[in-house]
Amino acid sequence: MAESVVTKEAPEGEATRRDFIHIAAGAAAAGAGVMMAWPLINSMNPAADTLALSTVEFDTAKVAEGMQIVITWQGKPVFLRNRSAAELQKVLADNNASDLKDPQTDAERTKPGHEAMLVVLASCTHLGCIPTFGTGDYGGWFCPCHGSHYDASGRIRKGPAPTNLVVPEYEFTAGSTIRIG
Numbered sequence: 673m674a675e676s677v678v679t680k681e682a683p684e685g686e687a688t689r690r691d692f693i694h695i696a697a698g699a700a701a702a703g704a705g706v707m708m709a710w711p712l713i714n715s716m717n718p719a720a721d722t723l724a725l726s727t728v729e730f731d732t733a734k735v736a737e738g739m740q741i742v743i744t745w746q747g748k749p750v751f752l753r754n755r756s757a758a759e760l761q762k763v764l765a766d767n768n769a770s771d772l773k774d775p776q777t778d779a780e781r782t783k784p785g786h787e788a789m790l791v792v793l794a795s796c797t798h799l800g801c802i803p804t805f806g807t808g809d810y811g812g813w814f815c816p817c818h819g820s821h822y823d824a825s826g827r828i829r830k831g832p833a834p835t836n837l838v839v840p841e842y843e844f845t846a847g848s849t850i851r852i853g
């Protein structure tokens with residue numbers, strides 16, 4: 673004798689509850705997938721120590737006198753500024769100016785034998801905006817975000833920025849070529 677199968681529709685509330693359980697299980701599985709995928713994705717990123725060690729080389733002879741070039745190092749913009757004789761004379765004369773908030777001589781911010789070349793991170797030390805070249809009261813850079821004025825040595829002279837533009841670790845490797853980092 674053939675068996676008869678009796679089917680019964682679940683009451684509406686029950687179906688909704690069942691759907692919810694399925695959805696919740698699906699969401700949990702998707703979450704687990706992301707959790708499992710994360711170590712793989714994370715392992716594809718460069719290690720922190722690799723990032724810290726990465727360097728960039730650039731021939732500063734490409735920067736015309738009185739101009740700057742912006743290069744990227746570790747994802748950050750860096751100003752390479754070849755200061756004119758007049759700019760250099762001015763920043764040297766200001767080495768002991770009373771309005772230096774973060775006193776430094778220009779020589780402390782450059783390399784011997786390459787005094788005209790200034791290398792600084794293109795990040796205002798107030799809140800990180802990119803200052804504009806050749807503007808402001810001191811002819812260095814001006815940060816329009818909140819009005820910080822830097823001289824052509826990248827020293828903060830006026831405005832809310834607390835410290836000078838940061839000089840990264842760098843060296844001249846051969847002739848006019850520098851390696852940052």
Ligand code: FES
Nearest residue numbers: 796798799815818
């Ligand atoms: Fe430059 Fe505020 S970010 S003055």
